[in-house]
Amino acid sequence: MNIVIIGGVAAGAKAAAKIKRLLPTASVKVFTDDTHVSYSACGLPYYIQGNFKDYRALLVRSVEEFKKSGIDVFLEHKVTKIDPKAQNVTVSNSFNDFYVPYDRLIIATGARPFIPNIKGVKDYKNIFTLRKIEDGINIREKMLKSKRVVILGSGYIGLELLEAFVHNGLHTTVIERKDTIMPIFDADMSKVIKDNLESIKDRNFDLITGESVVEVQGEGENATKVITSSGREIETDFVVLCAGIKPNVELAGSAGIIIGNSGAIKVNKLMQTSLSNIYACGDCCEEPHIINGQSVWVPLGSTANKEGRCAALNAAGVYTVFEGVLGSSVTKCLNTTISMTGFTEKVAKEYGYTPISVSVYKNDMVSYMPGAGDITLKVVADKITGLILGGQAVGSVGADKRINALASALIGKLTVKEFANNDLTYSPPFSTTIDPLLDAMNLLCAKLGC
């Protein structure tokens, strides 16, 4: 049995390890055009920040370790073609092209940074994106020699880099073309994030929203200035593009594999693509949303791991269902924890719900405790059924705890009234006597008349 896996960061590496354990006698080959395999890309902002000195801390499993398990990993080997009829792939390295046959193929080609169409954006050496190990190394090296930086985009990676750069003493400007930072959140919560960040005293950064970058100007090989749609000119030592990512689906698409409406590879709950014996997992594929079963594309490391495992199990003949995602996520930026699960009010409306919501602003622990922070918690529910649809929390580190309690509630399809009975833990260093989540549910109950 020949197993071929394309890509080896999170989903591909997990799939390779799992299927080899399930089918010890199978040949398992991983081809990746990357220079590294099996690493924590999510940790790159923390490497750049200097939380640890050696980037190799990010490497989960080396080529040699894979080899010991009987898995052959081929770095800098690009798969250029899938031939579903011949059941082989064409692999290209710096010397030649060759065919590799497969009985089961697992596509884990991941995603790549989206490069916005801006004048000059491809003309300079000091314009970076962050996706791979080398990107992290290059950005850190540049950062250590720089005093100013501009980040385009204010999503998760943009804000994680903002923290990294500010901690390293750089004046940092984040430019977000939408009207709010972290635009995946509801606008009111995005405002809380921005207000929180801007409340930092003597802050060494600017958050610019509602302006796009129209041109990057430079001298020689280096960009030196960013010009925005309002005519603002910002001098900088380097630029990082954090304008989102795009799934790598071209290889799959060329082979006739169906691409979903989200733009990522369509799979069923067994992680099977539209072609037999071909599976996909990780950032290159869609997944069902657990709340309403709709296909979504939520490319995250934790999901990639689960999908890699599920694809391997099914490819090995062990029937296993991946139920999907809730869109749960968390990050921190300087003084602010930012976390969400389920649908925002905005997305709930798009899906045809009649959402209602409440926001609670409260201490995260009793106010007499030193270090008590605060949380703004927004909970969204469906007016018709009373079901909880999602939550967003911003503030102290305890924001994340509340979102995880909501994630379980979404799995259980709990109504607001049911959750209002929750017995959450309480003691002064951990919560208020009535947890912000219960305040939110009581307020929602009042609105719903339940």
Added chain:
Amino acid sequence: MNIVIIGGVAAGAKAAAKIKRLLPTASVKVFTDDTHVSYSACGLPYYIQGNFKDYRALLVRSVEEFKKSGIDVFLEHKVTKIDPKAQNVTVSNSFNDFYVPYDRLIIATGARPFIPNIKGVKDYKNIFTLRKIEDGINIREKMLKSKRVVILGSGYIGLELLEAFVHNGLHTTVIERKDTIMPIFDADMSKVIKDNLESIKDRNFDLITGESVVEVQGEGENATKVITSSGREIETDFVVLCAGIKPNVELAGSAGIIIGNSGAIKVNKLMQTSLSNIYACGDCCEEPHIINGQSVWVPLGSTANKEGRCAALNAAGVYTVFEGVLGSSVTKCLNTTISMTGFTEKVAKEYGYTPISVSVYKNDMVSYMPGAGDITLKVVADKITGLILGGQAVGSVGADKRINALASALIGKLTVKEFANNDLTYSPPFSTTIDPLLDAMNLLCAKLGC
């Protein structure tokens, strides 16, 4: 309409405030034998520790503030009798006894420390219990003048005081007569708590288990020595008894109100006692366990608040159900967060379940992050139905997050398999790629064959 409330710490104070808002024209009177009303007793160990200087930070609402809302609070007024036929209570203060009529009576008499039957335990002035504001003040004053202390009992309060005393430089000895500290936990988890605490370098405390105190000896007014069942003699400057609490039910019992098997006042889900127009709430009454509906006595501040609210609503004629508790709790002691929800394996067996369990020991965030701690997480499930029954977590502060996610799962009556689909938040400062909870569920799934 005359509303009389007996007791005013958490449940009584909450009930008073709530019912006055619901029935603005009613007369609301609170009688308490305490010297303070409406305070956070859970915060007393943190006051003793010195987390804040003024004990008044613990006071939620003063007598004057109640007065402004039209509520009369009578401090140091003990209710000595309830006459359900005459619908009045007998109140005793330092001057006289008098009758107060009621249309609705709410009993929130709380609990009192259990005093173990030990030779000499009542003979000295420097033997303390911790329940009321004065207790906290007295213990703090004594602590500041002392170098050594012995704590009897290693439950929540015992361990919170251990932290307080150690932070203040006292050599502290905790004596637990059971074989494990925090005996409410399963023995394997109690061992993790003990090992965690004893791993502290140059620690200035001892944890003695499986020995009871047989005698307290002293000189004049002061205890100076504690003698254990093994003959150990421990010299000390003072002693704190943390051997549990007992519900104050004698007043209710004398009035013919039914006391439940747990020893606390029996109430229905509307917080009504067995006598009409008499409600009970807080530490003096039982509550149903949400998992199996059995009556339990889990006296905690968060529950007292909810029950006080529910009793007030029903006493005011607004039908409101209190669904009960999960036994969720959390505390911290020095380097260790200790949290649980639902049934332990031990309790699950007592209730007739066939529990299975797994324990996961794992980093609480990815290992390359500075400050990554670890968590030991035990999840208990029912072998027959696959339902999650409870969880216990010990270790870093993130232990509490996992327990709250489990609490929601218990409300949703999730099976292990359903929870294994959970989309918990992930990023390096907050979790491992696969959260410990999901590892636990995957291991349980393997055991259950699901």
